Amino acid sequence: MTLGNYIRRCRFNRNEISQEAVAEAIGVTRQTIHSIEKGKYIPSALLAFKIAKFFEKNVEEVFYLIDDVNM
Amino acid sequence: MTTTDLLSEQKKQLRTSSLLTLVLLVISFLILIICLHAYNEIKALVPSAAAIIDVLGFGIIPRLMLYIFLTVLFLSALKYKIQFKLLGILTTVMGIVSFLMILSDYAALHDIYNEYVTGKFACNLEFKVLYNGLIFNFIFLLTAFITIIKIRKQVKSEGIKKRSILAETTYEITQYVGLVCSFIGIAFVLYIYSVFSNNNLIISEFTKFLIFTACIIIILPYIIMILYWINKLSKEKDGSLIDEKQKHDLTRSGLIAFLFSILFILVFFLINHGRTGQISALVYFPLYLFATLLVFSISVLYNFKKV
Numbered sequence: 001m002t003l004g005n006y007i008r009r010c011r012f013n014r015n016e017i018s019q020e021a022v023a024e025a026i027g028v029t030r031q032t033i034h035s036i037e038k039g040k041y042i043p044s045a046l047l048a049f050k051i052a053k054f055f056e057k058n059v060e061e062v063f064y065l066i067d068d069v070n071m
Numbered sequence: 072m073t074t075t076d077l078l079s080e081q082k083k084q085l086r087t088s089s090l091l092t093l094v095l096l097v098i099s100f101l102i103l104i105i106c107l108h109a110y111n112e113i114k115a116l117v118p119s120a121a122a123i124i125d126v127l128g129f130g131i132i133p134r135l136m137l138y139i140f141l142t143v144l145f146l147s148a149l150k151y152k153i154q155f156k157l158l159g160i161l162t163t164v165m166g167i168v169s170f171l172m173i174l175s176d177y178a179a180l181h182d183i184y185n186e187y188v189t190g191k192f193a194c195n196l197e198f199k200v201l202y203n204g205l206i207f208n209f210i211f212l213l214t215a216f217i218t219i220i221k222i223r224k225q226v227k228s229e230g231i232k233k234r235s236i237l238a239e240t241t242y243e244i245t246q247y248v249g250l251v252c253s254f255i256g257i258a259f260v261l262y263i264y265s266v267f268s269n270n271n272l273i274i275s276e277f278t279k280f281l282i283f284t285a286c287i288i289i290i291l292p293y294i295i296m297i298l299y300w301i302n303k304l305s306k307e308k309d310g311s312l313i314d315e316k317q318k319h320d321l322t323r324s325g326l327i328a329f330l331f332s333i334l335f336i337l338v339f340f341l342i343n344h345g346r347t348g349q350i351s352a353l354v355y356f357p358l359y360l361f362a363t364l365l366v367f368s369i370s371v372l373y374n375f376k377k378v
């Protein structure tokens with residue numbers, strides 16, 4: 001089971017804001033936002049909430065669970 | 072002071088710093104030309120060589136100042152997010168090598184003096200060291216010159232961006248510097264090991280001091296980067312040194328480096344078990360340090376880049 005996200009969509013919906021701008025607002029590096037967006041890194045609960053709050057959405061509207069096929 | 076005023080002030084500081092560094096670079100270049108002339112005169116046993124040697128002694132001061140000013144310039148450029156990664160790394164490598172060459176140059180000149188005083192003039196190896204030192208120093212000056220010009224161009228054309236990826240840039244460059252320092256360190260230690268163990272040379276206290284001094288010089292850029300990183304990021308408003316992904320990557324890399332270090336110690340122990348000789352005991356710690364740093368830096372960079 002892993003975590004998917006709609007961060008890219010949220011960025012585009014918010015005047016196509018850059019990853020760098022999101023990172024600066026939240027207080028992480030651009031590379032962290034990029035890693036999360038690509039699904040290469042699963043954020044902590046705190047960071048997930050911070051990202052959701054930045055986009056003015058609930059956590060469930062930004063992140064979702066991906067079930068493994070074999071489960 | 073408004074944000075615009077602050078940025079102008081920062082640009083002015085960088086321009087001044089880079090200009091001073093350029094001046095020192097030109098002076099160092101001229102000193103190297105004098106060095107080349109001096110070595111040729113000494114080799115040809117020309118009497119005026121004695122006067123030139125006095126100049127060489129004074130010439131070390133601007134050259135040492137160049138290293139200091141260049142370090143300050145690089146750290147300032149990092150602070151204001153000027154991009155010069157590959158060039159900066161190359162210049163750092165050449166800077167370390169050329170600094171070590173200064174030590175070897177003076178050792179070679181000292182040997183030549185001792186030989187000439189006793190009437191022996193066959194110092195081919197010493198002159199080879201001197202001329203090789205010049206080559207490395209010229210390459211260093213060339214890379215430094217290009218890097219400084221690139222920094223000045225960026226300051227002029229783009230201005231200084233607001234900080235947002237300082238942590239990421241500094242984090243990445245610190246690992247590259249660690250990688251480079253560890254490579255040079257391992258090469259140096261293995262070279263010392265092969266020289267002393269193949270020739271069964273006795274290691275004097277002065278030799279030990281020289282070896283450890285060289286190792287400290289090699290690791291110094293990495294230490295400077297770490298201290299800079301800690302110092303700058305500790306002033307961040309939210310007080311965090313690194314973000315959670317960096318923490319995650321560093322932790323994972325630390326574990327890998329730790330496991331590697333156990334393996335390394337085991338291999339080193341098996342190779343040297345039962346052997347007599349000072350050299351193994353002497354190089355053990357530097358080799359362990361550089362090898363572990365190499366594994367750590369590679370691991371962090373791999374995690375950083377794999378996205």
